[in-house]
Amino acid sequence: xxxxxxxxxxxxxxxxxxxxxxxxxxxxxxxxxxxxxxxxxxxxxxxxxxxxxxxxxxxxxxxxxxxxxxxxxxxxxxxxxxxxxxxxxxxxxxxxxxxxxxxxxxxxxxxxxxxxxxxxxxxxxxxxxxxxxxxxxxxxxxxxxxxxxxxxxxxxxxxxxxxxxxxxxxxxxxxxxxxxxxxxxxxxxxxxxxxxxxxxxxxxxxxxxxxxxxxxxxxxxxxxxxxxxxxxxxxxxxxxxxxxxxxxxxxxxxxxxxxxxxxxxxxxxxxxxxxxxxxxxxxxxxxxxxxxxxxxxxxxxxxxxxxxxxxxxxxxxxxxxxxxxxxxxxxxxxxxxxxxxxxxxxxxxxxxxxxxxxxxxxxxxxxxxxxxxxxxxxxxxxxxxxxxxxxxxxxxxxxxxxxxxxxxxxxxxxxxxxxxxxxxxxxxxxxxxxxxxxxxxxxxxxxxxxxxxxxxxxxxxxxxxxxxxxxxxxxxxxxxxxxxxxxxxxxxxxxxxxxxxxxxxxxxxxxxxxxxxxx
Numbered sequence: 072x073x074x075x076x077x078x079x080x081x082x083x084x085x086x087x088x089x090x091x092x093x094x095x096x097x098x099x100x101x102x103x104x105x106x107x108x109x110x111x112x113x114x115x116x117x118x119x120x121x122x123x124x125x126x127x128x129x130x131x132x133x134x135x136x137x138x139x140x141x142x143x144x145x146x147x148x149x150x151x152x153x154x155x156x157x158x159x160x161x162x163x164x165x166x167x168x169x170x171x172x173x174x175x176x177x178x179x180x181x182x183x184x185x186x187x188x189x190x191x192x193x194x195x196x197x198x199x200x201x202x203x204x205x206x207x208x209x210x211x212x213x214x215x216x217x218x219x220x221x222x223x224x225x226x227x228x229x230x231x232x233x234x235x236x237x238x239x240x241x242x243x244x245x246x247x248x249x250x251x252x253x254x255x256x257x258x259x260x261x262x263x264x265x266x267x268x269x270x271x272x273x274x275x276x277x278x279x280x281x282x283x284x285x286x287x288x289x290x291x292x293x294x295x296x297x298x299x300x301x302x303x304x305x306x307x308x309x310x311x312x313x314x315x316x317x318x319x320x321x322x323x324x325x326x327x328x329x330x331x332x333x334x335x336x337x338x339x340x341x342x343x344x345x346x347x348x349x350x351x352x353x354x355x356x357x358x359x360x361x362x363x364x365x366x367x368x369x370x371x372x373x374x375x376x377x378x379x380x381x382x383x384x385x386x387x388x389x390x391x392x393x394x395x396x397x398x399x400x401x402x403x404x405x406x407x408x409x410x411x412x413x414x415x416x417x418x419x420x421x422x423x424x425x426x427x428x429x430x431x432x433x434x435x436x437x438x439x440x441x442x443x444x445x446x447x448x449x450x451x452x453x454x455x456x457x458x459x460x461x462x463x464x465x466x467x468x469x470x471x472x473x474x475x476x477x478x479x480x481x482x483x484x485x486x487x488x489x490x491x492x493x494x495x496x497x498x499x500x501x502x503x504x505x506x507x508x509x510x511x512x513x514x515x516x517x518x519x520x521x522x523x524x525x526x527x528x529x530x531x532x533x534x535x536x537x538x539x540x541x542x543x544x545x546x547x548x549x550x551x552x553x554x555x556x557x558x559x560x561x562x563x564x565x566x567x568x569x570x571x572x573x574x575x576x577x578x579x580x581x582x583x584x585x586x587x588x589x590x
Contacts, residue, residue, distance in 0.1 A: 095124045096148050099155045107523045110143070110154040118157045118165055125170035132445055133536055135167055135177035136550040137185045139211060143550075144174075145525075145538065150463055152525045154538075159187055166192035173444045173557050180590075184210045184279060196227050199272040199589060210280055226256055226270055235266035240571055244273055253578075253585040257571055264574075267566040269559060275589040282549045287313055287387055287519065290546040294537065295382045297551060298587035300343065303329075303336040304530030305537075305551070306385035311526025312539040312549075313387040317517040321388060324511045326466035328390050331402055331503045333528065334496040335372055336381050338405070339365055340531035341489040341496075344579070345420070348486050351576040352429050357420055364412045368405055375401045389514030399507035406501035413497065417490055430483035434577045436565050437480060444564075446557035448533020450581055453488040454480030460529030470499045482580040519544045530554070532582040555587040 093101075098121055102111035113121065121144075125132075133145040133152075142164045145154045157164055166189035168175035178189035179198035186208030189195075200207065202218030226241075235258040243254030252273035258266040278297060282290045294309040295302045307329050314321060321329075346361035373379045377393035384391055392398065420426070438456035441447070447458045452475040461471045474495050477484040519541060527536045533554030540548045558581045569577060 093124075095121060095128045095130050095146075096153060098124065099146075099153055102155065105156065107154075109152045110156055110523065112141075112156045112158075115157065115160065115165065118155065121155060122165060122167055122170045125167070132171045132174065134550060134552040134556075135174045135181070136538070137181040137187050138540075138548045139185055142181065142187065143538075145536075145550075145552075147527075162186060163188045163190055165190050168193040171445075173560055176556050176559065182208075184208065186211045186215070194229065196229065197272070199275050201225070201227075201270075201272055209277075210283070226254065228256065228268060232256065232258065232266055232268045236260065237265050242571075242574055243270075251583075251585040253583065253588070255566075255574060255578075257566070257574065259571060262570065264566050264569050264571060267563055267574075269563060271559070271585065271588045273589065274586045276586070278590045279549070282546055285546050287541070287544075287546055290539075290549060291386060292383060294549075294551070295385075297590065298553060298555065298584050299380070300340040300584075301336070301530045301532065301535065301553075301587070303332045303381045303384060304528050304535040305553075306383075307333060308526040308528045308530075308535045308537045308551075309539065309549075310385050310387045311528070312524045312537040313526075313541065313546075314515070314517065314524065315526060316522040316524030316539055316541045317519060318522070319388065319515050319517050321515045322513060323466070324508065325389050325513060325515070327503060327506055328392070328395065328398055328511055329385060330464070330466045330470065331398060331500060331507065332376070332381060332384055332390070333530075334499050334503070335368075335376075335405065337531045338409070338493060338496040338500075339369055339372075339381070341493050342368070344531075344582075345486060345489055345493075347579050348430070348482070348576070349420075349426070351579055352426060354423055354426050357423055357426065360416050360419060364409070364416060367408055367412070371404055371408060372401060386514070388517045390512060392512065395512035396509050398511055399504050399509070402500040402504035402507065406497050406504065409493070409497040413494055417494070420486070420490055427483055430486055430576075430580075431479075431481050433482040433569065433573050434485070434565055434580050435479065435481045436561060440564070441480075441557075441561065444557045444560045446533065446554060446561050448530070448554050448582070449488050449492065450480075450485060450533070450554075450558065450561070453477040453484040460527060460534045464528065470502050482576065485580050532558070532584075551590075553587055554582060555584045558582050558584075559588060 099111050102113040131147045133147055135144050141156050141158055143154050143156050175194045178192050181187050183197055183200040205217040207215035237258040237260035240257045244252045254270040256268055257264050278293055282293055291309050294305040297305050342361045342365035346358040349358035369379050375394045375397045376384050438454040441451045451458050455478040461467045477488050521542050523540045525538050536552040538550040562581050562583055
């Protein structure tokens with residue numbers, strides 16, 4: 072999926088030691104070569120230059136992570152991976168957040184897990200560790216003593232929220248409302264939100280720690296449990312990363328089966344999300360129709376895939392299905408069920424009195440703002456941004472077509488886009504049905520030699536990317552980029568000027584997922 076060439080040239084301009092013009096990509100590629108051809112080691116001065124250049128550069132940023140000794144920043148110029156690595160100096164490194172605001176969340180995670188401090192960071196508050204863990208910096212070489220707080224976590228507002236004037240209202244797991252483990256503090260002025268901030272960490276499961284030095288099969292099972300509703304996307308991206316690290320490529324049949332599973336997941340996820348949006352809008356009739364269709368489709372798929380939630384259906388080198396030979400018939404059956412029910416559901420959604428007006432007044436966001444924070448997927452497509460990772464996956468050739476025509480970026484646009492993508496996923500399953508043979512499946516043997524690889528797929532809420540380093544036949548380190556990270560920033564930025572009662576509806580329409588955020 073990823074080649075070694077075609078890094079491209081982007082707009083920010085700097086100078087090298089000889090006074091020649093230099094862009095960010097050239098600066099990174101001028102670093103010390105590593106055993107991975109797309110990752111280069113920089114010294115601190117070059118890293119600082121990179122941060123400075125990124126302030127004016129549109130180089131696509133993927134994520135920032137730490138392995139205890141180094142920090143790594145990953146970019147995707149022209150869809151190809153390019154990573155910069157910097158050795159920690161006394162447990163510190165220059166922050167990337169002044170140039171890429173979303174990296175602030177990654178910097179906070181790195182500090183919580185490794186104790187590595189981002190110098191000049193935009194935000195230094197804890198993200199996961201709220202002084203209740205049994206050890207601080209648990210993934211560092213020398214973890215510290217754990218916190219002493221064993222009761223309800225204290226909210227830690229930023230200086231900006233402290234300075235905001237107005238009535239304070241809290242929404243979260245300790246306020247009595249039936250919401251996910253995700254805390255939001257609102258400052259209200261004149262009946263609307265003037266400022267808002269969130270606190271996560273309540274759903275932390277230690278996936279990063281459990282993946283280190285794990286068997287590849289066990290790490291794949293963990294990946295499938297990062298985010299409910301995106302299990303297949305995480306499994307496929309992880310498997311691709313392992314396969315690329317091994318220098319292997321699965322056969323066309325396996326790749327097609329994975330595409331079919333990805334579209335089944337998108338179908339199930341979008342119907343579930345549409346039902347949730349309708350329910351939060353108070354339109355229970357529409358919600359029940361969405362869930363009824365979803366349940367019919369899930370019940371049809373489970374005996375063949377082996378899992379209602381599509382967990383544990385992929386394995387590095389292949390797939391793991393209960394009845395792989397029946398996948399073609401299953402795709403055709405799901406298409407037929409959907410074809411019969413979809414027109415009535417779409418008509419009901421579009422014409423239900425007041426639903427469009429209610430959603431049309433919530434959560435407007437522009438494409439350029441989403442691009443700035445790196446939020447892609449349906450949220451970005453509903454704002455007019457032409458972004459869909461499926462165009463980069465060879466197995467989608469002849470199946471996928473870009474269908475978004477939404478531009479206004481409201482909760483209504485996002486809901487209608489999900490509705491359109493339900494129809495599109497059904498169409499792709501119908502086409503896939505004719506291509507999947509009775510002997511579908513099989514697996515590609517993997518060498519499990521030491522190496523690094525990246526896998527990227529388009530999940531229900533956007534791009535899911537895994538970086539995996541293999542050592543001694545196990546997963547030495549793994550990093551996951553998921554759209555929920557950027558969605559958190561979008562949520563905080565869009566909430567002002569909304570009514571407090573719109574908070575949960577807005578979070579739902581942006582794809583906020585507490586478990587995926589906390590890892």
